[in-house]
Amino acid sequence: AQKVTQAQTEISVVEKEDVTLDCVYETRDTTYYLFWYKQPPSGELVFLIRRNSFDEQNEISGRYSWNFQKSTSSFNFTITASQVVDSAVYFCALSEIKGSSGSARQLTFGSGTQLTVLP
Amino acid sequence: EAGVTQFPSHSVIEKGQTVTLRCDPISGHDNLYWYRRVMGKEIKFLLHFVKESKQDESGMPNNRFLAERTGGTYSTLKVQPAELEDSGVYFCASSQDYRRAPTYNEQFFGPGTRLTVL
Numbered sequence: 001a002q003k004v005t006q007a008q009t010e011i012s013v014v015e016k017e018d019v020t021l022d023c024v025y026e027t028r029d030t031t032y033y034l035f036w037y038k039q040p041p042s043g044e045l046v047f048l049i050r051r052n053s054f055d056e057q058n059e060i061s062g063r064y065s066w067n068f069q070k071s072t073s074s075f076n077f078t079i080t081a082s083q084v085v086d087s088a089v090y091f092c093a094l095s096e097i098k099g100s101s102g103s104a105r106q107l108t109f110g111s112g113t114q115l116t117v118l119p
Numbered sequence: 120e121a122g123v124t125q126f127p128s129h130s131v132i133e134k135g136q137t138v139t140l141r142c143d144p145i146s147g148h149d150n151l152y153w154y155r156r157v158m159g160k161e162i163k164f165l166l167h168f169v170k171e172s173k174q175d176e177s178g179m180p181n182n183r184f185l186a187e188r189t190g191g192t193y194s195t196l197k198v199q200p201a202e203l204e205d206s207g208v209y210f211c212a213s214s215q216d217y218r219r220a221p222t223y224n225e226q227f228f229g230p231g232t233r234l235t236v237l
Contacts, residue, residue, distance in 0.1 A: 004161070037228075042230065043128075043230045043233075044122075044228060044230040044231070045162075045210065045228035046228075047227075047228075050225070091161075093162075106152065106164040106178070107154075107162075107164065108161075108164070109162035109163070110161055111159065112156075112161070112162075
């Protein structure tokens with residue numbers, strides 16, 4: 001069975017601080033995808049990033065960066081120079097890769113981390 | 120292109136009543152998923168349609184929940200009778216047929232329906 005753990009339920013930072021959101025996962029699959037979604041106050045889930053389990057190269061996109069470490073089953077997300085608009089609930093998720101059929105896969109989510117960026 | 124839409128955005132009902140949630144996926148998306156988030160917990164998978172067929176309904180909590188997708192377009196999720204523990208946010212997501220997706224058929228989420236059972 002798959003499991004995603006986001007131990008931080010709430011984080012508050014002051015604007016311009018850097019903040020890292022932790023994500024630890026469990027899966028018996030050798031290949032899988034990892035995701036981060038953002039849920040702003042408006043409610044919708046906004047896709048941020050997808051990583052493939054065989055690509056451990058870390059990624060930077062603007063103020064966002066992701067640190068994927070397969071050895072520790074972690075996929076942490078860092079926001080540099082945080083802004084008030086970054087305030088949201090952030091969800092980490094995991095999806096298996098169903099063989100060669102490529103069929104769509106359900107997502108297993110963590111419980112989310114509420115990030116509040118104070119002005 | 121319109122995104123995934125859900126109706127209603129909020130619903131408040133009393134225990135024992137029936138509620139029907141609707142999801143309109145992105146046009147042309149064969150895959151449709153229902154998820155829900157109960158207060159403060161993780162978002163959990165409920166079921167997956169491929170066109171009008173139920174591909175996986177392993178996440179449906181019990182037989183008070185009935186999902187349909189007639190004609191393979193929009194989907195409804197009916198809760199009858201509703202219980203207090205059904206309160207939460209119900210999300211719908213859709214994705215295109217994997218054979219048309221270059222690498223991964225990403226799921227696009229709707230804004231969710233917040234259900235409150237009193």
